[in-house]
Amino acid sequence: MKEYLFMKDVYTFQWKDLGNLSEGRPNLGEETSVLIYRLMQFTFKEAFSKELGIKKTMELFADAGKIAGKHFCSNVLDTSLPFNDFVANLKEKLISLKIGILRIEKADLEALQFTLTVSEDLDCSGLPLFDETVCDYDEGFLAGVFEEYTGKQFNAKEIDCWATGDRTCRFEVKQTG
Amino acid sequence: MDSSQIIKIVDSYLQSVLKQGLQNEGFRFPLDPESIEDGDLKSFCFRLSLIFDMIDESCRFSEELARGNLQVSASRKNFFTMPLKGLQASLAHLTWQVNQVAEGDLNQQVSFLGEFSDSFNNMIESLREKQVLEERMKVITDVLGEGLLFVDNDGIVLFANPGALTLLEYQFEEIDCLNAVKFFHISTSGENLLQGSISKGLEYNENDGVLIQKSGKEVPVMISARPVFKNEVLDGTVITFRDISEQKKYLLLLEKQAMTDVLTGIFNRMKFDEILSSEIQRSKRNKVPLSLILCDIDHFKQVNDKYGHPAGDKILKRLTKLVSANIRNVDFFARWGGEEFVILSPGTDSEGAAQLAEKIRQKVEHHNFKNPEHITLSFGITSFKTGDIAMKLINRADEAMYRAKENGRNQVQVYSSAPQTTRPFRSI
Numbered sequence A: 001m002k003e004y005l006f007m008k009d010v011y012t013f014q015w016k017d018l019g020n021l022s023e024g025r026p027n028l029g030e031e032t033s034v035l036i037y038r039l040m041q042f043t044f045k046e047a048f049s050k051e052l053g054i055k056k057t058m059e060l061f062a063d064a065g066k067i068a069g070k071h072f073c074s075n076v077l078d079t080s081l082p083f084n085d086f087v088a089n090l091k092e093k094l095i096s097l098k099i100g101i102l103r104i105e106k107a108d109l110e111a112l113q114f115t116l117t118v119s120e121d122l123d124c125s126g127l128p129l130f131d132e133t134v135c136d137y138d139e140g141f142l143a144g145v146f147e148e149y150t151g152k153q154f155n156a157k158e159i160d161c162w163a164t165g166d167r168t169c170r171f172e173v174k175q176t177g
Numbered sequence B: 001m002d003s004s005q006i007i008k009i010v011d012s013y014l015q016s017v018l019k020q021g022l023q024n025e026g027f028r029f030p031l032d033p034e035s036i037e038d039g040d041l042k043s044f045c046f047r048l049s050l051i052f053d054m055i056d057e058s059c060r061f062s063e064e065l066a067r068g069n070l071q072v073s074a075s076r077k078n079f080f081t082m083p084l085k086g087l088q089a090s091l092a093h094l095t096w097q098v099n100q101v102a103e104g105d106l107n108q109q110v111s112f113l114g115e116f117s118d119s120f121n122n123m124i125e126s127l128r129e130k131q132v133l134e135e136r137m138k139v140i141t142d143v144l145g146e147g148l149l150f151v152d153n154d155g156i157v158l159f160a161n162p163g164a165l166t167l168l169e170y171q172f173e174e175i176d177c178l179n180a181v182k183f184f185h186i187s188t189s190g191e192n193l194l195q196g197s198i199s200k201g202l203e204y205n206e207n208d209g210v211l212i213q214k215s216g217k218e219v220p221v222m223i224s225a226r227p228v229f230k231n232e233v234l235d236g237t238v239i240t241f242r243d244i245s246e247q248k249k250y251l252l253l254l255e256k257q258a259m260t261d262v263l264t265g266i267f268n269r270m271k272f273d274e275i276l277s278s279e280i281q282r283s284k285r286n287k288v289p290l291s292l293i294l295c296d297i298d299h300f301k302q303v304n305d306k307y308g309h310p311a312g313d314k315i316l317k318r319l320t321k322l323v324s325a326n327i328r329n330v331d332f333f334a335r336w337g338g339e340e341f342v343i344l345s346p347g348t349d350s351e352g353a354a355q356l357a358e359k360i361r362q363k364v365e366h367h368n369f370k371n372p373e374h375i376t377l378s379f380g381i382t383s384f385k386t387g388d389i390a391m392k393l394i395n396r397a398d399e400a401m402y403r404a405k406e407n408g409r410n411q412v413q414v415y416s417s418a419p420q421t422t423r424p425f426r427s428i
Helices: A034-052 A054-076 A081-094 A136-151 B005-020 B038-068 B082-102 B114-143 B162-168 B193-200 B243-258 B269-286 B300-307 B309-324 B350-366 B390-406
Strands: A101-108 A112-120 A154-160 A169-173 B146-150 B157-160 B204-212 B216-230 B232-245 B290-297 B332-337 B339-348 B378-381 B412-415 B422-425
Touching: A034 A054, A034 B082, A054 A136, A101 B082, A101 B216, A101 B378, A112 B082, A136 A154, A136 A169, B005 B038, B038 B082, B082 B114, B146 B162, B157 B162, B162 B232, B193 B204, B193 B216, B193 B232, B204 B232, B216 B243, B243 B269, B269 B290, B269 B332, B269 B339, B269 B390, B290 B300, B290 B350, B290 B390, B300 B309, B309 B332, B309 B339, B309 B350, B339 B350, B350 B378, B350 B412, B378 B390, B390 B412
Parallel strands: B378 B412
Antiparallel strands: A101 A112, A112 A169, A154 A169, B146 B157, B146 B232, B204 B216, B216 B232, B290 B339, B290 B378, B332 B339, B412 B422
8 A cells, every 4th residue: 555645634754754865866965055945944934824824833833843853853863961962962963964053051950941042043044133033943943852852841932033133042941841 | 403513513422432432421322313303304313323322232232241241131133232142142151161161071162263162172172181190090099009198288188099998997088187197106206207207298218117097906017108299389298008917927927937947846057056146145244054955866767767757757846846845935946957956055054954955855765756656865965165156065065965876875965074075964
C-alpha cells in the first residue's frame, strides 16, 4: 500500500522526512540563502494571516518552531551532556548551521529560568524597525529544545528583537510544567 | 519666531556644545517647538528635537555602559543606541561566561568579538593547562606513600595528602588549623628545630624523627621541610615524612645478624672480639679480674660422621642453650668456631672461672643430648694479667684446653705460669 506524506488530513513530522540532502543536491550542496528562507517564512505569514488572522498565525509559527526545536534537539544535539556542555553544543550547532549566535545572559538551573540572546538571528537580523517582535518561530524552537533536553514543559518569549530596535534577540525561557 | 531666528538659536547652541561639550545639561533642543507658530516649522522643530533627544539618550546610555551598568535601557526606536545595545548584550553574556569560568567551567569560549575573543580564549587555554597541572599534582600527592603537609608560616596545616592522614591517623577536618609541629617529637635539647625552620623559611631534615599518631603511638619517621616562596616572600612550608619502622627493624636485624652466630643465636666471634677488647680495657681501668674460658666438644667429628651434620647442629644448639642457662647475666658466651666456644667472665679470677667451667662440664656430662645421648667438653681457662692483649689471653686459654684434651678430655685445665703451664681443675 502506498504511503502518502502530505495527502493525509494530519501530517506528523519525522526527521527522516527531510530526506537525503547530499544525494538530492550533489552540485548545489546543503545550504541556501537567508533571503530565500525569509521569503518563504514571511510569505507563509501573509497567507496564513489572511486566512486565520495574525494572532493565530503567530501561534502556529511558534508551534511549528517547537516541533522543529524538539526534533532538532533529539537528532542533532547530545542530550546526555551536562547543562553547560549542552549549551555549548547547541551554540556550536546554531553557528555552524548559520541559524544565529546564541549567548546566555542569565541561567537559574534550579528554577529553570534563562535569558538567552541570539545575534544575527536568521529570522530578523537586518529587518527594518517594526513595533513588535517577529521571531515567533524561534520562540517555539528554543522552547522545544529545552523541553526535549529537560523532559519538562517550557515556554519562550521574545522580549527584544532587531525588529524592535535592539541588535540582538532576547528570549526569556521558563519552565511551565 | 521665523526660520532665521530658529536657525540662529540652534546654531548658537550647537557652537556652545562644540566648544564646551555637553556639560551636565545633556543635549537638549534649545527651543520649545510648541512656541513656534508656523505649522511646518513647528513640525520640523519637533522632529529635530526628537533627534536631539535620541542623541542625548544615546550619550547617557553609552555613559552608563561605560560605567559597567549593564541594566541600563534605551528606547526601542532610538537607532543611535542600537549598535550599543549589541555591545550591551555581548557584555551581559561575557559576564555570565566569566562567572562560569570562576566556578570552574573551562569550556567557555568567546566568538565574534575580535581581539577580545582571542584574549579570552587564550586565557581559558592557560587556565586549562593550569588545571591539568593541578590534577597531576593531586594524583602525585594522592599516590605518594609519604605523608605530605603544607603549612602556613605559623605551622598551621592547610593541606594534607592521604599518606599524611593515614600515618597520623586523623581525618583532615581534625587537623585543619592545627599546628603541624605538635605531630612531631621535639628534640631532646628542647629546641623545636622544625618550628624554627617553618617560621624562618629554612630547610629542615631529620633522619631519626618521631611522629606522634592520634592514638599516641610513636612512629619513627624521616622528616624533611622545604619553604615555599611567592614573590620572594615566605608563603608556607611543605613537610614530608616517611615511616621508617620497617627500615629500623631491618637495620636492627642486620646489626644482630652481624654479631650473632646464625645457628645457635649466641654471639659470634667478631662480636666477641669487640667485647673482649672492651672488657680488657674495663679490667685495666677498674683493676678487676677478668677470666676467659675456652671449651671444645670432645670427638665432635665422630658425632657428625655417625649421626650426620643436622644432628651435629642440633647438638650445638642444645649445648649453647644448656651453657647459656648456667652462666651469669654478666658473662659473655660466644661461638668461637665449629665446635669451640668461649665464655668471658668479668670480675672473676681463675679460681672462680674454673668453678664455673667445672659446673658446666658436669652439667654437660650428665645431660641427655638425645643423638648422641652424651657428649663432653674440654675446658681451658686463663685470667687477665697486666700487659695482656686479647691474643695472649686467647692463646693461653687455648693452650690450657689443648692440655685438657691431651690429658684425657672431659676436664678443666687452668693455665698457670708453672713449667707445665697448665694444671687440672677438680672441684671438691
